[in-house]
Amino acid sequence: MTPPVTVHGGRREDPGPSTAARRRTASRRKGRRSGRRTMPYVLLVPALAVLLAALGYPLFRQAVMSFQEYGLAQQFGQPPEWVGVDNYTRLLSDSYLWTVIARSIAFCLLVAATTMVIGTALAVLMTVVSRGVRLALQISLLLAWAMPHLASLTVWQWLFDAQYGIVNWLLTSIGLDGFAGHSWLIEPLSFFIVAGVVVVWMSVPFVAFAVYAGLMQVPVELEEAAAIDGASARARFRLITVPLVKPVLLIVGLLQIIWDLKVFTQIFVLQDAGGVTRETNLIGTYIYRLGLGEGQFGLAAAASWFVLLITVGLSLYYVRVLIRDDEELTR
Numbered sequence: 001m002t003p004p005v006t007v008h009g010g011r012r013e014d015p016g017p018s019t020a021a022r023r024r025t026a027s028r029r030k031g032r033r034s035g036r037r038t039m040p041y042v043l044l045v046p047a048l049a050v051l052l053a054a055l056g057y058p059l060f061r062q063a064v065m066s067f068q069e070y071g072l073a074q075q076f077g078q079p080p081e082w083v084g085v086d087n088y089t090r091l092l093s094d095s096y097l098w099t100v101i102a103r104s105i106a107f108c109l110l111v112a113a114t115t116m117v118i119g120t121a122l123a124v125l126m127t128v129v130s131r132g133v134r135l136a137l138q139i140s141l142l143l144a145w146a147m148p149h150l151a152s153l154t155v156w157q158w159l160f161d162a163q164y165g166i167v168n169w170l171l172t173s174i175g176l177d178g179f180a181g182h183s184w185l186i187e188p189l190s191f192f193i194v195a196g197v198v199v200v201w202m203s204v205p206f207v208a209f210a211v212y213a214g215l216m217q218v219p220v221e222l223e224e225a226a227a228i229d230g231a232s233a234r235a236r237f238r239l240i241t242v243p244l245v246k247p248v249l250l251i252v253g254l255l256q257i258i259w260d261l262k263v264f265t266q267i268f269v270l271q272d273a274g275g276v277t278r279e280t281n282l283i284g285t286y287i288y289r290l291g292l293g294e295g296q297f298g299l300a301a302a303a304s305w306f307v308l309l310i311t312v313g314l315s316l317y318y319v320r321v322l323i324r325d326d327e328e329l330t331r
Contacts, residue, residue: 066302072295080298087302096278097286097303101310104261104283107192108314111263112256115200119207120249124237126212138209145205153269156198160184185274192280198266203259207252214248215241247322254318258311264288283307 066087068080091097122141126134144152160167162183171179184190218241226236242249264284271277271285281289287307291300 062301062304065298066305068298070298070301074297075295083298087298091299091302091306097306100281100283100286101306103281105310105314107196107282108257108260108263111196111199111203112253112260114196115203115207115256115260116249116253118200119204119252120211122204122208123211123215126208127215141205141208144201149202149265150269152202153198153266156194156201157270157273160194183274185270186276188276188279191270191275195263195266195270195280198270199260199263202266203256207256210252211245211248214245218244250318250322254315254322257314257318261311261314262307283310 065080067082067084068074069083069086070080074080122137126137129137159165162168162181165184167184168179168182171182182190184194222240223236226240231239262284263282267275267280267282267285268288271280277285277289283303283306287300287303290303291297
């Protein structure tokens with residue numbers, strides 16, 4: 001019904017919408033706001049369902065298997081035997097596992113730190129060189145990044161070959177005769193030097209491009225203002241550039257730690273090329289050889305949970321820093 005029109009002093013006044021109409025309008029607005037709040041979560045449901053199917057079931061199956069005696073007999077149909085925490089007890093009492101874990105953490109941290117330093121340096125270099133040099137550098141990084149792991153490992157094995165490798169030839173040509181016929185893969189220390197070089201070479205392009213993208217977001221006006229105030233290039237980089245790209249550095253560093261902790265292909269191929277397996281195993285190759293090599297899938301499943309716990313432990317600091325920085329930005 002149309003609300004009545006009142007007349008005051010010969011002037012007609014419209015009292016506006018009724019109370020019921022205002023309530024309906026407010027209810028519709030509230031419903032739209034509620035819909036906007038819930039729509040992102042609705043859109044996330046398909047992605048979460050795919051992740052749950054792709055990751056949830058394998059993790060659950062792996063957790064169940066870690067509490068079972070699961071070997072070659074079970075592969076041919078024999079029911080697995082439930083052994084409780086025996087697999088974990090055996091692993092915790094195995095000194096070799098702790099040696100592998102310590103070796104893997106040390107290798108991971110050294111390689112990740114080296115990768116971050118070189119990748120960040122190349123990213124900074126791309127911001128100051130000419131366009132042609134920058135393009136050539138980016139193409140080189142892309143080629144290194146796109147090369148298949150096995151193909152690149154074949155090249156690196158040739159470079160470090162004991163008899164015909166170019167590395168030994170270069171070292172002997174500058175007077176280091178002790179490297180004539182030197183086998184880089186037999187000794188554990190030189191084995192991990194070669195492995196570290198290969199892993200860094202394969203990882204630097206990602207770090208360089210990610211950090212370069214972050215550097216491109218730094219406002220030029222801030223650096224120009226600091227330069228006018230007399231700040232040196234090193235001071236501008238330390239006080240302006242680094243704080244602004246810190247979130248990118250933290251995320252990239254976190255990813256590097258995760259990837260380098262579970263490195264497998266490079267170590268496995270170099271071991272087959274001449275490395276002593278027991279003295280060069282990392283967590284990835286240890287679990288592989290424990291499961292597929294020895295058929296102890298229950299123990300391998302339990303060991304894989306150690307990898308997960310170690311990864312979470314090493315990543316916790318970075319996650320806490322990211323959350324803290326995000327909270328500071330939203331205040």
